Amino acid sequence: QVQLVESGGGLVQAGGSLTLSCETSGRTISGYPMAWFRQAPEKEREFVAASTGSRTYYGDSVKGRFTFSRDDAENTVYLQMSSLKPEDTAVYYCNFDPQGMDYWGKGTRVTVSS
Numbered sequence: 001q002v003q004l005v006e007s008g009g010g011l012v013q014a015g016g017s018l019t020l021s022c023e024t025s026g027r028t029i030s031g032y033p034m035a036w037f038r039q040a041p042e043k044e045r046e047f048v049a050a051s052t053g054s055r056t057y058y059g060d061s062v063k064g065r066f067t068f069s070r071d072d073a074e075n076t077v078y079l080q081m082s083s084l085k086p087e088d089t090a091v092y093y094c095n096f097d098p099q100g101m102d103y104w105g106k107g108t109r110v111t112v113s114s
Helices: none
Strands: 003-007 010-013 018-025 034-039 046-051 056-058 066-071 076-081 090-096 108-113
Touching: 003 090, 018 034, 018 090, 018 108, 034 076, 046 066, 046 076, 056 066
Parallel strands: 010 108
Antiparallel strands: 003 018, 018 076, 034 046, 034 090, 046 056, 066 076, 090 108
């Protein structure tokens, strides 16, 4: 059974930093794309960042501030977030999509105070 567990969320002041982690169990992430999404209250789920292993992609709203990294040996991906803004407040979700299976974690909440 594949499970994704996000951690690292919390309350931070604007301008601060946080690093989120997502550990996957039940299947190796090596060779497969991994992604981060977020959902703010009363808003649609938004793409944040993704990695295919060889390339990394970012949503326009986080480019230059967030960094996606992955440790395939540990089956874990990370999202380093800096220069945080109140509009970054959301629940952040990890996504693992091996061959169309589309697994999601339960999310970790990030709150950025102004």
